[in-house]
Amino acid sequence: MEKQLEAVIANAMNQNGTKGVVCADEQGLALIHKGTLEAKSAAALKQLTTIAAEMDPHNKLEAVSLHFNKSTLTVHQKGPLTVGVHKST
Numbered sequence: 001m002e003k004q005l006e007a008v009i010a011n012a013m014n015q016n017g018t019k020g021v022v023c024a025d026e027q028g029l030a031l032i033h034k035g036t037l038e039a040k041s042a043a044a045l046k047q048l049t050t051i052a053a054e055m056d057p058h059n060k061l062e063a064v065s066l067h068f069n070k071s072t073l074t075v076h077q078k079g080p081l082t083v084g085v086h087k088s089t
Contacts, residue, residue: 021083
């Protein structure tokens with residue numbers, strides 16, 4: 001699984017404007033990270049998706065998106081994994 005994660009992260013980092021990527025497990029522990037997103041951000045991103053899902057429990061959470069003046073941070077829940085992608089705008 002580690003090689004697959006490395007390939008997915010490398011692919012994401014090669015996308016235009018991507019500044020950082022982090023992937024966390026169900027407990028919020030960083031499995032892999034690159035660029036601007038550090039391992040310590042994994043737990044916060046996991047918690048962010050948990051809180052967002054509780055706000056509308058009748059619908060499946062697709063993503064949480066934070067918009068900054070020069071970048072965006074999008075957090076996806078993919079099964080047991082939480083993936084954060086930081087991009088320039």
